Amino acid sequence: MPFFRELIGQSRSIHILQSFLKNGAMPQALLFEGNEGIGKRKTAEIFAQALFCRLAKDSTESTEQAIEPCGSCLTCRKMQDGNHPGFSYIEPEGPSIKIDQIRALQSQIVIKPFDGPKKIVIIDPAEKMNAAAANSLLKTLEEPPHYAILILITARASALPATLLSRCQKITFQPLTLSQVITILIEKKGWTKSEARLVAAFANGQLGVAFGLEVETARELDEDRHRLVSGADLFQAAADFGKDAESFSAAISYLLNWFRDLLVIKSLPDTRHLDPSMLLYSWRYEEMKNWASAMGSDDILDVLAHMQALHMAQTRNVNRQLSLETLLLKLEEVKNGSKAAR
Numbered sequence: 001m002p003f004f005r006e007l008i009g010q011s012r013s014i015h016i017l018q019s020f021l022k023n024g025a026m027p028q029a030l031l032f033e034g035n036e037g038i039g040k041r042k043t044a045e046i047f048a049q050a051l052f053c054r055l056a057k058d059s060t061e062s063t064e065q066a067i068e069p070c071g072s073c074l075t076c077r078k079m080q081d082g083n084h085p086g087f088s089y090i091e092p093e094g095p096s097i098k099i100d101q102i103r104a105l106q107s108q109i110v111i112k113p114f115d116g117p118k119k120i121v122i123i124d125p126a127e128k129m130n131a132a133a134a135n136s137l138l139k140t141l142e143e144p145p146h147y148a149i150l151i152l153i154t155a156r157a158s159a160l161p162a163t164l165l166s167r168c169q170k171i172t173f174q175p176l177t178l179s180q181v182i183t184i185l186i187e188k189k190g191w192t193k194s195e196a197r198l199v200a201a202f203a204n205g206q207l208g209v210a211f212g213l214e215v216e217t218a219r220e221l222d223e224d225r226h227r228l229v230s231g232a233d234l235f236q237a238a239a240d241f242g243k244d245a246e247s248f249s250a251a252i253s254y255l256l257n258w259f260r261d262l263l264v265i266k267s268l269p270d271t272r273h274l275d276p277s278m279l280l281y282s283w284r285y286e287e288m289k290n291w292a293s294a295m296g297s298d299d300i301l302d303v304l305a306h307m308q309a310l311h312m313a314q315t316r317n318v319n320r321q322l323s324l325e326t327l328l329l330k331l332e333e334v335k336n337g338s339k340a341a342r
């Protein structure tokens with residue numbers, strides 16, 4: 001079981017929770033809001049453990065409010081083994097969280113805790129509550145027993161009723177940076193740095209997506225999409241990626257990232273000082289350098305504007321294959337044309 005200090009990229013939310021722990025003044029309804037897979041649930045578990053742990057104390061000597069669970073007392077061990085009686089989850093049964101589950105929670109939560117000062121219930125993902133369940137939960141949020149703490153976890157707060165939201169103190173979890181995602185993948189998946197970079201890039205920097213992706217799959221995606229910029233058989237690439245909306249969108253997003261990387265390279269006065277973590281497709285750096293030297297920043301901005309327009313046009317009835325062909329031809333022309341002019 002990790003500690004607060006082991007969570008990556010959420011220091012602001014953690015700081016707020018630690019100040020609750022330190023002051024003992026605790027909202028009874030919390031809403032943890034933020035993208036999938038960035039540590040909301042893990043944070044809620046550590047928060048609960050720190051709240052239950054009798055030996056929880058400042059992990060630093062400074063004035064920082066850095067309270068951590070001890071990790072070894074009986075209470076902490078019960079939490080780690082998943083059998084602390086004061087802690088429970090409500091999760092979807094089937095597609096949604098139903099009113100019966102909320103009723104069961106209500107009859108259980110009125111019984112005072114016998115093993116610690118609090119009872120903590122995590123509802124995850126909260127937006128899966130159907131209307132009846134959410135309405136029923138509202139009654140509990142209006143008058144919770146003094147020892148109860150409810151933590152609603154969601155990646156889509158806007159899908160929750162406003163009446164529910166207004167009863168909760170919101171804690172926003174920040175999106176992770178690409179390098180934070182890479183660090184976590186190295187740690188949790190045991191991947192090398194280059195493997196983690198590859199997967200993170202094809203998960204668009206989303207940790208939840210990255211966890212579901214294999215290195216081999218990411219390699220195949222890289223090889224496949226690289227055809228869009230390699231210049232080899234661009235008509236075949238346009239046909240393959242123009243065949244349906246999903247492939248088309250993947251192609252545009254690959255190209256947008258590619259040219260954003262080029263802009264980063266362009267913006268550096270001296271590429272010897274390039275930090276590869278600044279590039280999404282860092283393993284293509286050598287090839288990108290050639291592109292960057294062949295194209296002016298204006299060319300790149302032109303191309304990006306063109307692709308943004310294509311991206312927007314997707315919802316209309318565009319001929320995907322034809323517009324990809326036009327785009328890839330334009331790229332070749334800009335790349336080679338500018339080169340010839342030098």
Ligand SMILES: [Zn+2]
Pocket residue numbers: 053054055056069070071072073074075076077
């Ligand atoms: Zn403990």
